[in-house]
Amino acid sequence: MTLLCITTTRIPGIRPCTHRDQHIDSCDGWAYVWNAERSREEATGRECTGCLPREARVGLLCWGCWNRLEAAYAEWDRFAAVVEGIDRAVQGDNGGIRGSSAGHVNLAQTTLHLDACRSYLRTRAGTLESWVSTEPGARDAVQFTAAAQAAYRSLPIEMRPVKLRRVFCPSCRLASLVREPPAGFAQDEVVVCQTAGCGKRITDQRSVVTIAEIERRVG
Numbered sequence: 297m298t299l300l301c302i303t304t305t306r307i308p309g310i311r312p313c314t315h316r317d318q319h320i321d322s323c324d325g326w327a328y329v330w331n332a333e334r335s336r337e338e339a340t341g342r343e344c345t346g347c348l349p350r351e352a353r354v355g356l357l358c359w360g361c362w363n364r365l366e367a368a369y370a371e372w373d374r375f376a377a378v379v380e381g382i383d384r385a386v387q388g389d390n391g392g393i394r395g396s397s398a399g400h401v402n403l404a405q406t407t408l409h410l411d412a413c414r415s416y417l418r419t420r421a422g423t424l425e426s427w428v429s430t431e432p433g434a435r436d437a438v439q440f441t442a443a444a445q446a447a448y449r450s451l452p453i454e455m456r457p458v459k460l461r462r463v464f465c466p467s468c469r470l471a472s473l474v475r476e477p478p479a480g481f482a483q484d485e486v487v488v489c490q491t492a493g494c495g496k497r498i499t500d501q502r503s504v505v506t507i508a509e510i511e512r513r514v515g
């Protein structure tokens with residue numbers, strides 16, 4: 297028996313993964329959608345563009361779901377850390393982030409998105425592969441992907457450049473480093489020295505932790 301992508305098991309808010317222009321024998325040419333509230337298939341009035349379910353390739357996920365999960369998961373820790381950093385800044389312990397940068401984000405909404413993502417992550421144990429190898433894990437994984445993608449889209453965090461305190465430039469040894477925001481979540485932060493004639497650039501700042509590493513190297 298071929299295992300199918302978990303999305304074919306009627307997960308709320310998740311479209312089943314199907315092959316385009318390929319149909320199951322019982323397809324009548326029309327597209328239907330599952331109504332979870334009424335617990336029944338409902339006609340959409342649109343033609344079916346493909347209803348043959350996609351096969352599971354990694355655990356219970358098809359290639360598309362697996363690739364989307366990997367991409368969403370790769371950004372997750374950083375996204376959550378940045379949002380939490382802003383949250384802390386608003387609550388007083390500014391952690392080196394200027395309070396004004398928090399004005400760009402709707403924190404209440406942020407918290408809801410983070411909570412949704414975390415609720416799905418709760419079943420994750422071990423590797424992503426082992427997470428998606430069980431049915432409850434695979435269901436949570438595709439819902440995590442959808443929630444994380446929605447969070448990344450709806451919370452375009454515009455961070456301003458942040459002057460780093462208590463950290464010294466490795467070149468000129470002055471407290472003149474400024475962390476510039478990444479262009480997007482796939483990009484790295486850059487720390488740039490503001491001293492005239494120095495302008496040292498430090499890249500590969502995947503997380504705030506590496507700021508502590510600068511401190512260690514300089515100290």
Ligand SMILES: [Zn+2]
Nearest residue numbers: 319323344347
């Ligand atoms: Zn069809």
Ligand SMILES: [Zn+2]
Nearest residue numbers: 301313358361
């Ligand atoms: Zn899929």
Ligand SMILES: [Zn+2]
Nearest residue numbers: 465468489494
């Ligand atoms: Zn410098």
